[in-house]
Amino acid sequence: MGFKNIPMSTVKPSENKQALFNAKIRAEIDKWIAKYPPEWRQSAVMGALMIVQREHGGSLTPELMDNVAAYLDMAPIAVYEVGSFYSMYEHKPVGRHKICVCTNVSCMINGADQIVEYLEQKLNARLGGTSADGKYTLKEVECLGACGGAPMFQIGEKYYENLTPELIDSILDGLEE
Protein backbone atom coordinates (compact mmCIF):
# COMPACT_ATOMS: atom_id res chain seq x y z
CA MET A 1 0.00 0.00 0.00
CA GLY A 2 1.22 3.43 -0.86
CA PHE A 3 0.45 5.21 2.37
CA LYS A 4 2.76 8.02 3.21
CA ASN A 5 2.83 10.30 6.15
CA ILE A 6 5.12 13.25 5.90
CA PRO A 7 4.86 16.73 7.35
CA MET A 8 3.16 19.26 5.12
CA SER A 9 6.16 21.60 5.34
CA THR A 10 6.78 22.91 1.87
CA VAL A 11 8.56 26.17 2.60
CA LYS A 12 12.22 26.87 2.88
CA PRO A 13 13.06 26.88 6.57
CA SER A 14 13.04 30.41 7.91
CA GLU A 15 16.52 31.60 8.81
CA ASN A 16 15.82 34.27 11.37
CA LYS A 17 13.49 32.65 13.89
CA GLN A 18 14.54 34.99 16.72
CA ALA A 19 12.85 37.89 14.98
CA LEU A 20 9.46 36.18 14.90
CA PHE A 21 8.58 36.14 18.62
CA ASN A 22 10.05 37.37 21.87
CA ALA A 23 12.27 35.10 23.95
CA LYS A 24 9.49 34.06 26.37
CA ILE A 25 7.20 32.90 23.58
CA ARG A 26 10.03 31.13 21.78
CA ALA A 27 11.04 29.28 24.93
CA GLU A 28 7.47 28.11 25.47
CA ILE A 29 7.00 26.98 21.86
CA ASP A 30 10.36 25.20 21.97
CA LYS A 31 9.09 23.12 24.90
CA TRP A 32 6.27 21.86 22.69
CA ILE A 33 8.61 21.21 19.74
CA ALA A 34 10.82 19.08 21.98
CA LYS A 35 7.95 16.67 22.66
CA TYR A 36 7.75 15.45 19.06
CA PRO A 37 10.13 13.80 16.59
CA PRO A 38 12.56 16.37 15.11
CA GLU A 39 11.07 16.10 11.63
CA TRP A 40 7.59 16.81 13.04
CA ARG A 41 7.97 20.40 14.24
CA GLN A 42 4.46 20.99 12.95
CA SER A 43 3.07 18.84 15.77
CA ALA A 44 3.75 21.88 17.96
CA VAL A 45 1.40 24.07 15.94
CA MET A 46 -1.56 23.75 18.33
CA GLY A 47 0.57 24.54 21.35
CA ALA A 48 2.23 27.42 19.50
CA LEU A 49 -1.08 28.97 18.41
CA MET A 50 -2.37 28.70 21.98
CA ILE A 51 0.70 30.47 23.39
CA VAL A 52 0.76 33.15 20.71
CA GLN A 53 -2.95 33.82 21.12
CA ARG A 54 -2.62 34.12 24.90
CA GLU A 55 0.34 36.50 24.61
CA HIS A 56 -1.43 38.73 22.10
CA GLY A 57 -4.62 39.62 23.90
CA GLY A 58 -6.54 36.41 23.25
CA SER A 59 -6.90 36.36 19.49
CA LEU A 60 -4.94 35.51 16.35
CA THR A 61 -4.26 37.51 13.20
CA PRO A 62 -3.02 36.31 9.79
CA GLU A 63 0.35 37.92 10.59
CA LEU A 64 0.67 36.00 13.84
CA MET A 65 -0.25 32.75 12.09
CA ASP A 66 2.33 33.53 9.38
CA ASN A 67 4.95 33.90 12.09
CA VAL A 68 3.92 30.57 13.63
CA ALA A 69 4.26 29.02 10.17
CA ALA A 70 7.73 30.48 9.72
CA TYR A 71 8.78 29.40 13.19
CA LEU A 72 7.68 25.80 12.60
CA ASP A 73 8.79 25.61 8.94
CA MET A 74 5.20 25.11 7.84
CA ALA A 75 3.28 26.46 4.89
CA PRO A 76 1.08 29.36 6.07
CA ILE A 77 -2.02 27.66 4.67
CA ALA A 78 -1.37 24.65 6.90
CA VAL A 79 -1.41 26.91 9.96
CA TYR A 80 -4.56 28.73 8.79
CA GLU A 81 -6.27 25.35 8.44
CA VAL A 82 -5.51 24.46 12.03
CA GLY A 83 -6.26 27.95 13.28
CA SER A 84 -9.70 27.96 11.70
CA PHE A 85 -10.64 24.35 12.53
CA TYR A 86 -10.46 24.40 16.32
CA SER A 87 -12.99 26.42 18.28
CA MET A 88 -10.65 27.77 20.96
CA TYR A 89 -8.73 29.94 18.52
CA GLU A 90 -10.18 33.42 18.09
CA HIS A 91 -9.87 35.49 14.95
CA LYS A 92 -11.58 38.63 16.16
CA PRO A 93 -10.48 40.71 19.16
CA VAL A 94 -11.95 39.45 22.43
CA GLY A 95 -12.48 40.99 25.83
CA ARG A 96 -9.95 40.61 28.62
CA HIS A 97 -12.07 37.78 30.01
CA LYS A 98 -13.66 35.24 27.69
CA ILE A 99 -16.69 33.64 29.33
CA CYS A 100 -17.44 30.30 27.65
CA VAL A 101 -20.92 29.14 28.65
CA CYS A 102 -21.92 25.52 28.05
CA THR A 103 -25.48 25.18 26.78
CA ASN A 104 -25.41 21.48 25.95
CA VAL A 105 -28.06 19.07 27.26
CA SER A 106 -27.03 18.57 30.91
CA CYS A 107 -26.45 22.29 31.37
CA MET A 108 -29.55 23.21 29.37
CA ILE A 109 -31.88 21.14 31.53
CA ASN A 110 -30.27 22.68 34.60
CA GLY A 111 -30.93 26.25 33.55
CA ALA A 112 -28.15 27.26 31.14
CA ASP A 113 -30.64 29.39 29.19
CA GLN A 114 -31.29 31.51 32.28
CA ILE A 115 -27.54 31.77 32.91
CA VAL A 116 -27.01 33.06 29.38
CA GLU A 117 -29.90 35.50 29.73
CA TYR A 118 -28.53 36.77 33.03
CA LEU A 119 -25.05 37.27 31.58
CA GLU A 120 -26.38 38.98 28.46
CA GLN A 121 -28.31 41.47 30.59
CA LYS A 122 -25.56 42.01 33.12
CA LEU A 123 -22.83 42.56 30.52
CA ASN A 124 -25.09 44.16 27.94
CA ALA A 125 -23.62 41.86 25.31
CA ARG A 126 -25.09 39.04 23.23
CA LEU A 127 -23.57 35.57 22.86
CA GLY A 128 -20.58 36.01 20.58
CA GLY A 129 -20.26 39.68 21.52
CA THR A 130 -18.04 41.77 23.77
CA SER A 131 -19.10 44.21 26.47
CA ALA A 132 -18.74 47.91 25.63
CA ASP A 133 -15.86 48.36 28.08
CA GLY A 134 -13.94 45.57 26.38
CA LYS A 135 -13.75 43.56 29.57
CA TYR A 136 -15.88 40.52 28.71
CA THR A 137 -16.58 38.39 25.67
CA LEU A 138 -19.51 36.02 25.95
CA LYS A 139 -19.24 32.78 24.00
CA GLU A 140 -21.52 29.75 23.70
CA VAL A 141 -19.57 26.51 23.78
CA GLU A 142 -20.29 22.81 23.49
CA CYS A 143 -20.05 20.33 26.36
CA LEU A 144 -16.97 21.09 28.48
CA GLY A 145 -17.07 17.76 30.31
CA ALA A 146 -18.23 19.05 33.66
CA CYS A 147 -21.90 18.03 33.49
CA GLY A 148 -21.92 17.09 37.17
CA GLY A 149 -21.60 20.79 37.97
CA ALA A 150 -24.23 22.00 35.48
CA PRO A 151 -24.81 24.78 34.69
CA MET A 152 -21.22 25.83 34.24
CA PHE A 153 -18.89 28.13 32.34
CA GLN A 154 -15.19 28.57 31.80
CA ILE A 155 -13.33 31.85 32.15
CA GLY A 156 -9.74 31.76 31.02
CA GLU A 157 -8.28 28.50 32.27
CA LYS A 158 -10.75 27.94 35.08
CA TYR A 159 -14.08 26.11 35.33
CA TYR A 160 -16.92 27.50 37.45
CA GLU A 161 -19.73 25.09 38.26
CA ASN A 162 -23.23 25.02 39.81
CA LEU A 163 -23.78 28.60 38.65
CA THR A 164 -26.45 30.88 40.06
CA PRO A 165 -26.91 34.62 39.43
CA GLU A 166 -25.45 35.38 42.88
CA LEU A 167 -22.44 33.18 42.23
CA ILE A 168 -21.89 34.81 38.82
CA ASP A 169 -21.90 38.23 40.46
CA SER A 170 -19.22 37.22 42.93
CA ILE A 171 -17.11 35.45 40.26
CA LEU A 172 -17.11 38.47 37.97
CA ASP A 173 -16.42 40.82 40.88
CA GLY A 174 -13.35 38.76 41.69
CA LEU A 175 -11.81 39.04 38.20
CA GLU A 176 -8.99 41.44 37.37
CA GLU A 177 -9.96 44.70 35.71
Add this chain to the structure above:
Amino acid sequence: MANEVCFRNMDQDRPWLLEQYRARGGYEMLSRILKEKMPPEKIIDEVKASGLRGRGGAGFPTGLKWSFINRNAPGHKYVVCNSDEGEPGTFKDRDILRYNPHQLIEGMVIAGYAIGATCGYNYIRGEFWEPYERFEAALEEARSAGFLGNDLFGSGFDFQLHSHLGAGAYICGEETALLESIEGKKGQPRYKPPFPAHFGLYGCPTIINNTESLASIPVILEKGGAWFKGLGVENSGGSKLFSISGNIKNPGVFEIPLGTPFSELLEMAGGMKEGSRIKAVIPGGSSAPILPGDVMMDLTMDYDAIAKAGSMLGSGAVIVLDDSNCMVKVLERMSYFYHEESCGQCTPCREGTGWLYRVVNRIETGRGRPEDLDLLDDMTVKIAGRTICALGDAAAMPVQGMLKHFRDEFEYHIEHKRCLVG
Protein backbone atom coordinates in the same frame (compact mmCIF):
# COMPACT_ATOMS: atom_id res chain seq x y z
CA MET B 1 -17.98 -3.12 45.84
CA ALA B 2 -17.41 0.39 44.53
CA ASN B 3 -14.13 2.23 43.84
CA GLU B 4 -12.01 -0.84 43.15
CA VAL B 5 -10.05 0.29 40.11
CA CYS B 6 -9.70 3.86 38.78
CA PHE B 7 -11.13 5.42 41.93
CA ARG B 8 -9.50 3.16 44.47
CA ASN B 9 -7.48 6.06 45.84
CA MET B 10 -10.41 8.42 46.30
CA ASP B 11 -10.33 8.11 50.09
CA GLN B 12 -6.80 9.51 50.22
CA ASP B 13 -5.84 13.07 50.99
CA ARG B 14 -4.44 14.73 47.83
CA PRO B 15 -4.46 11.37 46.01
CA TRP B 16 -2.79 12.82 42.91
CA LEU B 17 0.63 13.03 44.58
CA LEU B 18 3.28 10.43 43.83
CA GLU B 19 3.92 9.65 47.50
CA GLN B 20 0.23 8.89 48.01
CA TYR B 21 0.13 6.70 44.92
CA ARG B 22 3.22 4.79 46.08
CA ALA B 23 1.82 4.40 49.58
CA ARG B 24 -0.83 2.15 47.98
CA GLY B 25 1.69 0.15 45.99
CA GLY B 26 1.77 2.39 42.95
CA TYR B 27 4.42 1.65 40.27
CA GLU B 28 5.16 -1.71 41.91
CA MET B 29 3.49 -3.57 39.06
CA LEU B 30 5.62 -1.69 36.53
CA SER B 31 8.73 -2.36 38.58
CA ARG B 32 7.93 -6.09 38.78
CA ILE B 33 7.23 -6.34 35.04
CA LEU B 34 10.50 -4.67 34.13
CA LYS B 35 12.67 -6.40 36.71
CA GLU B 36 11.30 -9.84 35.86
CA LYS B 37 11.30 -8.97 32.16
CA MET B 38 7.79 -10.38 32.02
CA PRO B 39 6.97 -11.62 28.50
CA PRO B 40 4.77 -9.00 26.78
CA GLU B 41 2.46 -11.76 25.56
CA LYS B 42 1.69 -12.61 29.16
CA ILE B 43 0.61 -9.04 29.86
CA ILE B 44 -1.60 -8.93 26.78
CA ASP B 45 -3.13 -12.29 27.69
CA GLU B 46 -3.95 -11.00 31.17
CA VAL B 47 -5.62 -7.89 29.72
CA LYS B 48 -7.57 -10.12 27.34
CA ALA B 49 -8.62 -12.34 30.24
CA SER B 50 -9.90 -9.32 32.18
CA GLY B 51 -12.61 -8.69 29.63
CA LEU B 52 -11.70 -4.98 29.64
CA ARG B 53 -13.50 -3.19 26.82
CA GLY B 54 -12.65 0.29 25.57
CA ARG B 55 -14.10 2.75 28.05
CA GLY B 56 -14.26 5.67 25.62
CA GLY B 57 -17.51 4.49 24.09
CA ALA B 58 -16.87 1.91 21.39
CA GLY B 59 -16.32 -0.96 23.83
CA PHE B 60 -13.72 -2.75 21.71
CA PRO B 61 -11.75 -5.36 23.72
CA THR B 62 -8.54 -3.67 24.85
CA GLY B 63 -6.33 -6.76 24.96
CA LEU B 64 -7.36 -7.71 21.43
CA LYS B 65 -6.50 -4.21 20.23
CA TRP B 66 -3.02 -4.53 21.74
CA SER B 67 -2.49 -7.91 20.11
CA PHE B 68 -2.88 -6.36 16.63
CA ILE B 69 0.50 -4.65 17.00
CA ASN B 70 3.46 -6.44 15.50
CA ARG B 71 6.04 -5.95 18.25
CA ASN B 72 8.84 -6.98 15.96
CA ALA B 73 8.09 -4.54 13.17
CA PRO B 74 11.05 -2.20 12.70
CA GLY B 75 10.79 1.46 13.66
CA HIS B 76 8.90 3.40 16.30
CA LYS B 77 5.61 2.42 17.89
CA TYR B 78 3.38 4.65 19.95
CA VAL B 79 0.94 4.49 22.83
CA VAL B 80 -1.67 7.23 22.65
CA CYS B 81 -4.18 8.02 25.36
CA ASN B 82 -7.46 9.62 24.39
CA SER B 83 -8.31 12.20 27.07
CA ASP B 84 -10.25 14.31 24.60
CA GLU B 85 -13.35 13.81 26.69
CA GLY B 86 -16.14 15.54 24.79
CA GLU B 87 -19.15 13.28 24.43
CA PRO B 88 -21.92 15.36 26.02
CA GLY B 89 -22.67 13.96 29.45
CA THR B 90 -19.19 12.48 29.98
CA PHE B 91 -16.96 13.85 32.74
CA LYS B 92 -15.10 10.85 34.15
CA ASP B 93 -11.66 11.10 32.52
CA ARG B 94 -11.34 14.61 33.92
CA ASP B 95 -11.49 13.05 37.39
CA ILE B 96 -8.85 10.44 36.55
CA LEU B 97 -6.53 13.20 35.33
CA ARG B 98 -7.22 15.29 38.41
CA TYR B 99 -7.23 12.63 41.09
CA ASN B 100 -5.36 9.58 39.82
CA PRO B 101 -2.87 10.71 37.16
CA HIS B 102 -0.12 8.31 38.23
CA GLN B 103 -2.26 5.24 37.65
CA LEU B 104 -2.78 6.45 34.08
CA ILE B 105 0.95 7.05 33.64
CA GLU B 106 1.78 3.59 35.00
CA GLY B 107 -0.83 2.05 32.69
CA MET B 108 0.64 3.83 29.68
CA VAL B 109 4.21 2.73 30.45
CA ILE B 110 3.04 -0.87 30.85
CA ALA B 111 1.13 -0.60 27.56
CA GLY B 112 4.32 0.70 25.94
CA TYR B 113 6.29 -2.26 27.23
CA ALA B 114 3.60 -4.69 26.08
CA ILE B 115 3.59 -3.47 22.47
CA GLY B 116 7.23 -2.45 22.20
CA ALA B 117 6.66 1.31 22.13
CA THR B 118 9.12 3.78 23.57
CA CYS B 119 7.01 6.90 23.40
CA GLY B 120 3.49 7.89 24.35
CA TYR B 121 1.22 10.91 24.11
CA ASN B 122 -1.78 11.79 26.23
CA TYR B 123 -4.16 13.92 24.18
CA ILE B 124 -6.02 16.15 26.64
CA ARG B 125 -8.82 18.40 25.42
CA GLY B 126 -7.75 22.05 25.36
CA GLU B 127 -10.40 23.24 27.78
CA PHE B 128 -9.10 20.87 30.48
CA TRP B 129 -6.35 23.27 31.56
CA GLU B 130 -6.51 22.37 35.24
CA PRO B 131 -6.45 18.59 34.63
CA TYR B 132 -3.61 19.17 32.14
CA GLU B 133 -1.53 20.97 34.76
CA ARG B 134 -2.23 18.23 37.27
CA PHE B 135 -1.15 15.61 34.73
CA GLU B 136 1.97 17.60 33.79
CA ALA B 137 2.95 17.81 37.47
CA ALA B 138 2.52 14.04 37.77
CA LEU B 139 4.70 13.51 34.68
CA GLU B 140 7.44 15.59 36.31
CA GLU B 141 7.20 13.56 39.51
CA ALA B 142 7.36 10.30 37.56
CA ARG B 143 10.37 11.46 35.56
CA SER B 144 12.29 12.52 38.67
CA ALA B 145 11.51 9.24 40.37
CA GLY B 146 12.72 7.20 37.40
CA PHE B 147 9.36 5.82 36.27
CA LEU B 148 9.66 7.59 32.93
CA GLY B 149 12.78 8.03 30.85
CA ASN B 150 15.58 5.77 29.71
CA ASP B 151 16.57 2.35 31.00
CA LEU B 152 13.71 2.09 33.50
CA PHE B 153 14.63 -0.01 36.54
CA GLY B 154 17.85 -0.99 34.75
CA SER B 155 15.82 -3.07 32.30
CA GLY B 156 17.04 -1.37 29.14
CA PHE B 157 13.46 -0.32 28.40
CA ASP B 158 12.98 3.37 27.55
CA PHE B 159 9.68 5.18 27.67
CA GLN B 160 8.96 8.89 27.20
CA LEU B 161 5.52 10.32 27.83
CA HIS B 162 4.15 13.74 26.88
CA SER B 163 0.81 15.43 26.89
CA HIS B 164 -0.68 17.11 23.83
CA LEU B 165 -3.36 19.75 24.27
CA GLY B 166 -6.36 19.95 21.97
CA ALA B 167 -8.03 23.23 21.09
CA GLY B 168 -11.74 22.56 20.97
CA ALA B 169 -13.01 19.92 18.55
CA TYR B 170 -15.32 17.05 19.52
CA ILE B 171 -14.22 15.12 16.45
CA CYS B 172 -10.70 14.72 17.86
CA GLY B 173 -12.10 12.11 20.21
CA GLU B 174 -12.32 9.92 17.09
CA GLU B 175 -9.06 8.02 17.16
CA THR B 176 -7.70 8.79 13.72
CA ALA B 177 -8.78 12.44 13.92
CA LEU B 178 -6.89 12.58 17.20
CA LEU B 179 -3.76 11.25 15.49
CA GLU B 180 -4.10 13.83 12.71
CA SER B 181 -4.41 16.49 15.39
CA ILE B 182 -1.19 15.39 17.11
CA GLU B 183 0.46 15.59 13.70
CA GLY B 184 -0.44 19.29 13.62
CA LYS B 185 -3.38 19.13 11.23
CA LYS B 186 -7.13 19.64 11.21
CA GLY B 187 -8.80 16.82 13.13
CA GLN B 188 -10.35 15.00 10.21
CA PRO B 189 -10.74 11.23 10.53
CA ARG B 190 -8.77 8.91 8.27
CA TYR B 191 -10.10 6.06 6.25
CA LYS B 192 -9.81 2.69 7.97
CA PRO B 193 -8.15 0.40 7.03
CA PRO B 194 -5.32 0.86 7.56
CA PHE B 195 -6.03 0.77 11.27
CA PRO B 196 -3.80 2.61 13.75
CA ALA B 197 -2.24 -0.70 14.82
CA HIS B 198 -0.55 -0.77 11.40
CA PHE B 199 -0.50 2.86 10.38
CA GLY B 200 -1.05 5.21 13.28
CA LEU B 201 0.77 8.22 14.66
CA TYR B 202 3.42 9.48 12.20
CA GLY B 203 2.58 6.41 10.13
CA CYS B 204 3.87 4.05 12.84
CA PRO B 205 2.08 1.19 14.62
CA THR B 206 0.02 2.79 17.38
CA ILE B 207 -2.42 1.74 20.06
CA ILE B 208 -4.90 4.33 21.13
CA ASN B 209 -6.99 3.76 24.24
CA ASN B 210 -9.28 5.78 26.44
CA THR B 211 -7.97 7.29 29.69
CA GLU B 212 -10.09 5.01 31.87
CA SER B 213 -9.01 1.89 29.93
CA LEU B 214 -5.31 2.67 30.38
CA ALA B 215 -5.70 3.70 34.01
CA SER B 216 -7.33 0.32 34.71
CA ILE B 217 -4.27 -1.63 33.53
CA PRO B 218 -2.05 -1.51 36.66
CA VAL B 219 -4.87 -2.80 38.87
CA ILE B 220 -5.85 -5.51 36.38
CA LEU B 221 -2.29 -6.82 36.33
CA GLU B 222 -1.83 -6.52 40.07
CA LYS B 223 -5.02 -8.39 40.96
CA GLY B 224 -5.34 -10.53 37.85
CA GLY B 225 -7.55 -10.53 34.80
CA ALA B 226 -9.90 -13.07 36.35
CA TRP B 227 -10.44 -10.86 39.39
CA PHE B 228 -11.30 -7.87 37.21
CA LYS B 229 -13.60 -9.88 35.01
CA GLY B 230 -15.35 -11.21 38.10
CA LEU B 231 -16.30 -7.71 39.21
CA GLY B 232 -18.66 -7.44 36.27
CA VAL B 233 -20.99 -9.70 34.36
CA GLU B 234 -20.81 -11.82 31.21
CA ASN B 235 -19.38 -9.80 28.29
CA SER B 236 -18.89 -6.78 30.53
CA GLY B 237 -15.86 -7.39 32.69
CA GLY B 238 -14.83 -5.14 35.53
CA SER B 239 -16.14 -2.03 37.15
CA LYS B 240 -16.64 1.21 35.28
CA LEU B 241 -16.89 4.91 35.92
CA PHE B 242 -20.35 6.32 35.30
CA SER B 243 -20.79 10.05 35.05
CA ILE B 244 -24.40 10.76 35.87
CA SER B 245 -25.99 14.18 35.42
CA GLY B 246 -29.31 15.82 34.63
CA ASN B 247 -32.33 16.44 36.85
CA ILE B 248 -30.93 14.52 39.80
CA LYS B 249 -29.92 15.49 43.32
CA ASN B 250 -26.25 14.57 43.45
CA PRO B 251 -24.72 14.34 40.00
CA GLY B 252 -21.17 13.01 39.88
CA VAL B 253 -18.87 10.18 38.87
CA PHE B 254 -19.38 6.76 40.44
CA GLU B 255 -17.29 3.63 39.96
CA ILE B 256 -19.54 0.60 40.14
CA PRO B 257 -19.37 -2.96 38.83
CA LEU B 258 -20.77 -3.41 35.33
CA GLY B 259 -24.14 -5.09 35.65
CA THR B 260 -25.28 -2.89 38.54
CA PRO B 261 -28.98 -2.02 38.21
CA PHE B 262 -29.60 1.48 36.91
CA SER B 263 -31.94 2.08 39.84
CA GLU B 264 -29.01 1.63 42.24
CA LEU B 265 -26.87 4.07 40.30
CA LEU B 266 -29.70 6.60 40.39
CA GLU B 267 -30.00 6.08 44.13
CA MET B 268 -26.26 6.67 44.60
CA ALA B 269 -26.74 9.94 42.77
CA GLY B 270 -29.41 10.97 45.25
CA GLY B 271 -32.38 10.11 43.06
CA MET B 272 -34.50 12.61 41.16
CA LYS B 273 -34.66 16.23 42.28
CA GLU B 274 -37.43 17.12 44.72
CA GLY B 275 -40.83 16.85 43.12
CA SER B 276 -39.63 15.64 39.72
CA ARG B 277 -40.34 12.33 38.05
CA ILE B 278 -38.05 10.41 35.73
CA LYS B 279 -39.07 10.68 32.10
CA ALA B 280 -36.14 9.45 30.06
CA VAL B 281 -32.49 8.51 30.24
CA ILE B 282 -29.65 8.85 27.78
CA PRO B 283 -27.57 5.92 28.99
CA GLY B 284 -24.20 6.36 27.28
CA GLY B 285 -23.52 9.92 26.16
CA SER B 286 -25.61 12.01 23.81
CA SER B 287 -24.94 9.73 20.82
CA ALA B 288 -26.70 6.85 22.58
CA PRO B 289 -30.40 6.59 21.72
CA ILE B 290 -32.62 7.84 24.54
CA LEU B 291 -34.68 5.31 26.53
CA PRO B 292 -37.90 5.89 28.51
CA GLY B 293 -37.41 6.13 32.27
CA ASP B 294 -39.52 3.10 33.09
CA VAL B 295 -37.49 0.97 30.67
CA MET B 296 -34.26 2.13 32.28
CA MET B 297 -35.49 1.38 35.79
CA ASP B 298 -35.54 -2.31 34.87
CA LEU B 299 -32.12 -2.38 33.18
CA THR B 300 -28.64 -3.16 34.42
CA MET B 301 -25.67 -1.02 33.45
CA ASP B 302 -23.69 -3.32 31.15
CA TYR B 303 -23.00 -3.52 27.43
CA ASP B 304 -25.46 -6.29 26.60
CA ALA B 305 -28.42 -5.11 28.68
CA ILE B 306 -28.35 -1.58 27.28
CA ALA B 307 -27.79 -2.85 23.73
CA LYS B 308 -30.73 -5.23 24.03
CA ALA B 309 -32.92 -2.28 25.01
CA GLY B 310 -31.89 -0.53 21.79
CA SER B 311 -29.25 1.86 23.02
CA MET B 312 -25.61 1.65 24.07
CA LEU B 313 -23.50 1.90 27.18
CA GLY B 314 -21.04 4.17 25.33
CA SER B 315 -18.77 6.13 27.62
CA GLY B 316 -20.96 5.52 30.68
CA ALA B 317 -22.36 9.03 30.54
CA VAL B 318 -25.86 8.88 31.96
CA ILE B 319 -28.13 11.89 31.48
CA VAL B 320 -31.37 11.66 33.44
CA LEU B 321 -34.28 13.81 32.27
CA ASP B 322 -37.41 14.55 34.28
CA ASP B 323 -40.94 15.09 33.00
CA SER B 324 -40.56 18.86 32.73
CA ASN B 325 -38.37 18.43 29.65
CA CYS B 326 -39.66 18.85 26.12
CA MET B 327 -38.07 16.12 24.03
CA VAL B 328 -38.18 18.27 20.90
CA LYS B 329 -36.09 20.91 22.61
CA VAL B 330 -33.64 18.31 23.92
CA LEU B 331 -33.23 16.80 20.45
CA GLU B 332 -32.88 20.25 18.90
CA ARG B 333 -29.92 20.97 21.21
CA MET B 334 -28.30 17.61 20.47
CA SER B 335 -28.73 18.00 16.71
CA TYR B 336 -27.22 21.47 16.88
CA PHE B 337 -24.20 19.93 18.60
CA TYR B 338 -23.53 17.39 15.84
CA HIS B 339 -24.06 20.01 13.16
CA GLU B 340 -21.59 22.28 14.95
CA GLU B 341 -19.01 19.53 15.41
CA SER B 342 -19.13 17.76 12.03
CA CYS B 343 -15.65 18.12 10.56
CA GLY B 344 -17.09 18.72 7.11
CA GLN B 345 -15.19 15.98 5.35
CA CYS B 346 -18.06 13.71 4.23
CA THR B 347 -21.11 15.14 2.49
CA PRO B 348 -23.79 13.00 4.24
CA CYS B 349 -22.61 14.22 7.64
CA ARG B 350 -21.67 17.80 6.75
CA GLU B 351 -24.97 18.47 4.98
CA GLY B 352 -27.11 15.93 6.82
CA THR B 353 -26.38 17.19 10.34
CA GLY B 354 -27.42 20.66 9.20
CA TRP B 355 -30.64 19.27 7.74
CA LEU B 356 -31.39 17.35 10.92
CA TYR B 357 -30.88 20.46 13.03
CA ARG B 358 -32.93 22.73 10.80
CA VAL B 359 -35.88 20.35 10.59
CA VAL B 360 -35.92 19.70 14.37
CA ASN B 361 -35.52 23.45 14.90
CA ARG B 362 -38.53 24.25 12.77
CA ILE B 363 -40.63 21.73 14.68
CA GLU B 364 -39.47 23.25 17.97
CA THR B 365 -40.27 26.78 16.81
CA GLY B 366 -43.77 25.89 15.62
CA ARG B 367 -43.03 25.71 11.91
CA GLY B 368 -43.04 21.94 11.63
CA ARG B 369 -44.79 20.16 8.75
CA PRO B 370 -46.70 16.88 8.98
CA GLU B 371 -44.22 15.18 6.66
CA ASP B 372 -41.20 16.23 8.78
CA LEU B 373 -41.04 13.08 10.90
CA ASP B 374 -40.81 10.85 7.84
CA LEU B 375 -38.22 13.23 6.47
CA LEU B 376 -36.15 12.89 9.66
CA ASP B 377 -36.45 9.09 9.56
CA ASP B 378 -35.30 9.10 5.96
CA MET B 379 -32.36 11.42 6.61
CA THR B 380 -31.00 9.35 9.48
CA VAL B 381 -30.90 6.31 7.20
CA LYS B 382 -29.06 8.32 4.56
CA ILE B 383 -26.42 9.57 7.01
CA ALA B 384 -25.72 6.53 9.19
CA GLY B 385 -23.08 4.19 7.84
CA ARG B 386 -22.26 6.41 4.87
CA THR B 387 -19.40 8.42 6.34
CA ILE B 388 -15.71 7.88 7.11
CA CYS B 389 -16.17 7.98 10.87
CA ALA B 390 -19.00 7.39 13.32
CA LEU B 391 -20.01 11.03 13.85
CA GLY B 392 -22.70 10.61 11.22
CA ASP B 393 -24.13 7.64 13.10
CA ALA B 394 -23.79 9.56 16.36
CA ALA B 395 -25.94 12.35 14.90
CA ALA B 396 -28.52 9.95 13.49
CA MET B 397 -28.98 7.67 16.51
CA PRO B 398 -30.41 10.25 18.95
CA VAL B 399 -32.97 11.26 16.31
CA GLN B 400 -33.96 7.65 15.77
CA GLY B 401 -34.22 7.04 19.51
CA MET B 402 -36.38 10.10 20.07
CA LEU B 403 -38.75 9.29 17.22
CA LYS B 404 -39.06 5.71 18.40
CA HIS B 405 -39.97 6.50 22.00
CA PHE B 406 -41.37 10.03 21.97
CA ARG B 407 -42.91 10.35 18.51
CA ASP B 408 -46.19 11.57 20.02
CA GLU B 409 -44.47 14.63 21.45
CA PHE B 410 -43.09 15.53 18.05
CA GLU B 411 -46.50 15.03 16.43
CA TYR B 412 -48.13 17.20 19.09
CA HIS B 413 -45.54 19.89 18.49
CA ILE B 414 -46.19 19.88 14.75
CA GLU B 415 -49.96 19.92 15.13
CA HIS B 416 -50.32 22.42 18.01
CA LYS B 417 -47.14 24.42 17.42
CA ARG B 418 -46.23 24.19 21.09
CA CYS B 419 -44.90 21.77 23.70
CA LEU B 420 -46.79 18.87 25.13
CA VAL B 421 -45.08 19.63 28.43
CA GLY B 422 -44.69 22.91 30.28
